[in-house]
Amino acid sequence: MFQLGKTLVSEEIIEKDFVCNLSACKGACCVDGDAGAPLTEKETEILVDIYARVKPFLREEGIEAIEAQGAFVKGEDGEWETPLVGNSECAYVIFNEQNIAKCGLEQAFEKGVTKWKKPVSCHLYPIRVTEYTELTAVNYHKWQLCDPACQLGESLQVPIYRFVKDALIRKFGKKWYTELEDIAEEYHSSKA
Template identity: 65%
Template sequence: MFQLGKTIVSEDIIEKDFVCNLSACKGACCVDGDAGAPLDKEEAKILKEIYPKVKPFLRKEGVAIIESKGTSITTVFDELETPLINGADCAYVIFDDKKTALCGIEEAYNQGEINWKKPVSCHLYPIRVKDYSEFSAVNYDKWEICDDACTLGTELQVPVYRFVKEALIRKFGEDWYMELESVAKEKFNK
């Protein structure tokens, strides 16, 4: 691990390779697991505001859960996240004609209906950020459903941090990302 400003960063994000391979995994990260996408308070507010524009893009099951539980929920650990359909699919998940899970929020964004892409935790995946009072921990989340993404990343020689560059800049800023690139270059030039 190394420190960048007020973040503690796992070396895995510069050492491991990753490129999402939706044709192989079918978007399993959005339908597997036991929790919704982590949100911060501002994102929960944004979801509430944009929901009327996102709703037409969602499946009826997602709309039903959102309208009964809310656009976001608070967990027993007092953390915000997206609600789930039957404890599995994110309520905002939609499927394309190949049964690949996609994000209804991102689809509304791509269609020009909203100007917010999706929760940053989704945009950052496979990186997970845990905020503490003094710093944020930036870690690589290894999950076997993403093995094909690791294989593709290795074939293409794309490290995790480069794959999620846009999201890292969105979360931490351009200067932070440039420092991260410097650390990565220094590490691999040794």
């Protein structure tokens, strides 16, 4: 781990490679698991505000789950998250013709219906951020479902921090990301 401002960053995000391989995993990270996507307090408000505009992009099962549970729920860990359909997929998930899971929130954003892409936790994946009183931990979340993404990332030589560049800038800012790039460059130079 190394410290960057008020963040503690796992070296794995500069060491490991990753590029989502949706043709292999079918978007399983949005479907498998026992909890919804982590949300910030501000994101819960956004979900409520945009729900009526996003609703036409969602599946009937997702709409039913959201209308029964709410636009967001409190998870077992006491944190906010997206609701689930049948304790499985995220209520905001949709499926394309190839049965690949996609994000209904992101679809609405891409069509210009909203100005909010999706929860930052989804945008950052496979990075998970944990807020503490004094520092924020930035870690790689290894999940067997993403083995094809690790293999594709290796073949393309794309480290995690580059794969999620836009999300890291969204979360921490351009200056923070530029400093991360400098650290990564120094790190790789020292390994050469």
